[in-house]
Amino acid sequence: MTTERTLPAEAVRAAIEAGQERLRVLLPALTDDGVREPSELPGWSRAHVLSHIEGVALALARQARFALRGELIEPYDGGHPARAAAIEAGAVREAAALGHAVRAALAEASAAWAAVGPADWTRPVRHRNGDLRSVLLCWWRELEIHTADARIGHGPRDWPRELCHHLLDHLAPRAPKDLHLVLTATDDARSRRYGGAGAPAVTVSGPLTDLAAWLAGRNPTHPLDFRASGRAVPPPELLDWP
Template sequence: MSRTLTDARGWMQQGTKLLLASVDGLAPASYDAPSGLPGWSRRHLVAHVAANADALCNLVHWAATGEKTPMYASLEERAAGIARGARLPAEELAAWTHESSERLETAMAALPFERWQAEVVTAQGRTVPASEIPWMRSRETCVHAVDLATGVGFADLPKEFLAALVVDIKAQRGLDTVPDGRLPDLAAYLAGRPYTLAEAPELGPWL
C-alpha cells in the first residue's frame, strides 16, 4: 500500500499517545522489569524512544535549515546516550520521553511544506526525504509501545499502519512471500516479535 505524509503524521501521533500512556502507567519499580526486547529493561527501552525523538529533531532541523545535523554523532554516542538515560530516576525518564516527543511534534508542525522533500541521512546511512521522518517515528512509537509489555499488542495499533509496516518490513527483509494470517500477527511475525502463525520460519528481531 502507498502511504502519505498525512498518514504517517497521524500514525506517529496515535503511536505517541499509546507509548506515553504506557510510560505513564509504569510504577517506578517496574522500570527495572524486562521489556519485550531481549536484553533490554523497560528503562533502556524508554530511554531509547526518548533519545530517538531528540535524534529525529536533528533531522527536522537539517530539513528546515539545510545545516547538516546527523541523528547521532556516532553509534557509540547513541549507545552511551541510551545507557545514561536508563540510569535516570523513573520520573526524569518519563519527563524526558514526554518532552522529547513534544519537541519533535512542534518541530514537524513548523516545517514548511516544501522542506518535507529536503534530503536527510538516517542513522543507518540512508538518504531519504524528510517526509520519511514521521514514518520512522511512527514505527518507533507503535512497535515499542508493544515492547514495553504493559498490555498493548499489535492488534491495538492502527490497521492501516500495520498494513504499511508489513510492506516496509517485507521490502527491508527482501521477502517475496509471507505466511497467511491475521494482519496483527503477520506484522508481529515480520518484526520479530511473538506471534501465533503456524509453521512460520523464525525471523530475527527488527527495529
C-alpha cells in the first residue's frame, strides 16, 4: 500500500495550499541580483526555476479547468518546445515582475483546484493520460521540489513528512533493477524496499527528508549511509524519473 493511493485528495490539496503560501511569503525577499544567482538545477538560475513554477502551476490548473468541463487538453500549447521557450523568456524578468507573475499563477492554481469536488478526482486528463488526482499529486511534487531548487529559504530538509513518503512511493521506478534497494529512515518507523529479494542488497540509511531528497535527485542535507554486506559502498546510480 502506498501513500499515493491512501493520502486523501483533500489532505494533498491542504498541503499544496500551505506550500503555496510558504512560497508567497518567500518571494518578496528576492532581488534583481538574487534571481540571477544559480539554483540547484544545473544551468538554471533562480529566475528559471521560478519561471518554471509559474508555468507548471498554470499548465496543471488548466488540466483541472478543462477536466471539469469534460474536455481534454495538452498541458502546454506547443508542447515541450513552447514550455522551454516560455521558461527562458520568463527568466529575464526583474524580481518584482517575476514575483508578481508567480503569485498570479499560484492564485489561479488555488482557484482551479478549489473548484474540484469530491466526485471529480477520477475525471480523466491529457497529462500522462491520468486523472485529476494524479495531476494534483504532480503539482504537489513540482511545487515543493522546485521551491527547494530555487534556493530561496525552503529546502528538502523542510519537506513535509507526507510528501517524503509520497516521493518514496512515486519514485520507486528510479531504483536500479539489478539491486534489492532498502531505504531505512533513522527518524521514521517505515522503510522502503525496491527490487527483487534475490538481487544484491544495498541499504541506504538516513533521515526521511534526506532519503526523499536523494531519490528525487537532490542533495541530502546530511550524508546518507550506503552499505552492502555490512560494508560502506558508493551510492548506486538511479534510473530516470517515472
